[in-house]
Amino acid sequence: MEHTVCTLKVPLHIVKARREQLAELLQRNRFLSLAELCKQLDVSVATARRDLAVLERDNVITRTWGGALVDYNQRFPSFRERQFKAHTAKRQIALAALRLIKPGMVCFFDSGSTVYAIAEALTVKPVAGLRVVTNNLPVADMLSDLKELHVEVIAGQYLARQSILMGEQARRSLRLWNFDLAFLSAEGMTQAGLWNSQADVVKFQRAIVERILRAYFCLDASKLEHEAAEFLLPWTAIPGLITNATPERLKAAGIHLSRKQIIHARSMGTSA
Numbered sequence: 001m002e003h004t005v006c007t008l009k010v011p012l013h014i015v016k017a018r019r020e021q022l023a024e025l026l027q028r029n030r031f032l033s034l035a036e037l038c039k040q041l042d043v044s045v046a047t048a049r050r051d052l053a054v055l056e057r058d059n060v061i062t063r064t065w066g067g068a069l070v071d072y073n074q075r076f077p078s079f080r081e082r083q084f085k086a087h088t089a090k091r092q093i094a095l096a097a098l099r100l101i102k103p104g105m106v107c108f109f110d111s112g113s114t115v116y117a118i119a120e121a122l123t124v125k126p127v128a129g130l131r132v133v134t135n136n137l138p139v140a141d142m143l144s145d146l147k148e149l150h151v152e153v154i155a156g157q158y159l160a161r162q163s164i165l166m167g168e169q170a171r172r173s174l175r176l177w178n179f180d181l182a183f184l185s186a187e188g189m190t191q192a193g194l195w196n197s198q199a200d201v202v203k204f205q206r207a208i209v210e211r212i213l214r215a216y217f218c219l220d221a222s223k224l225e226h227e228a229a230e231f232l233l234p235w236t237a238i239p240g241l242i243t244n245a246t247p248e249r250l251k252a253a254g255i256h257l258s259r260k261q262i263i264h265a266r267s268m269g270t271s272a
Helices: 012-029 034-041 045-057 079-083 087-098 113-124 137-143 168-174 199-211 247-252
Strands: 031-033 062-064 067-069 106-109 131-134 150-153 157-159 164-166 181-184 193-196 215-218 230-234 240-243 262-264
Touching (some): 012 034, 012 045, 031 034, 034 045, 087 113, 087 240, 113 137, 113 181, 131 137, 164 199, 168 199, 181 199, 199 230
Parallel strands (some): 106 181, 181 215, 215 240, 240 262
Antiparallel strands (some): 062 067
16 A cells, blocks of 8 residues: 655745845845854754755855855945944044044054044044054045055955955065054954954954054944854954943943953044
8 A cells, every 4th residue: 555745845935035035134144153044034954054055056145164144245235335334333433543543653444434434533633643554445545645644555455345455465464564553343242252254354353463462443332242254353362342332231242341451432522
């Protein structure tokens, strides 16, 4: 006697809708672990893996160990897209950073729209004799006309959407300099530490932190409890953080820093 095994097939339109939702989740978060994808979509690990395989085949996402992310240089929001987000918070952070800069210093300005906001603040209140070294081309362009300071651009591979120079040549260029200060960006901060979106960016920033005692990561409160594709550094290895996130919000996120590590941007005022 033959037995027929019946399997329930999910209608194609439901499968397509789920995969579109998955792609939107990754576009919004840029990286999600497999466990988080299963939780958000309420599907099994096997189903999530099948959907990820289809999206990867269609060049929508890139699968990683334990998760997936959208392609960094193609789908990462452009500099101009990021520039106007959280504008007030970035200005608060910029003004706090500006107070650290003294005449005659050599400062490194990293990529990112928050670091760009520091450069904007410098155009209003230039610091005499300051030498700015950067891989951030919008920063170099903005500051190049200021007679009070000098601008140097390091070598490296150009990433168009981020408007930055990156790669092994960029890391080698850092060795030519002795910096007094560095202002850095990141994509997320959690109890574990800081996160960023690409392995090469993480390598570059770690190289900076190894060379500079006063390196400040500049993150607004929207980055709280957000993970990106690559873990950058634990809090014990981070020299300094400038943020508009209140002590209460940081504590609620499980982030506990010493007074020497953190500058609360709100306490520095909102005018130059």
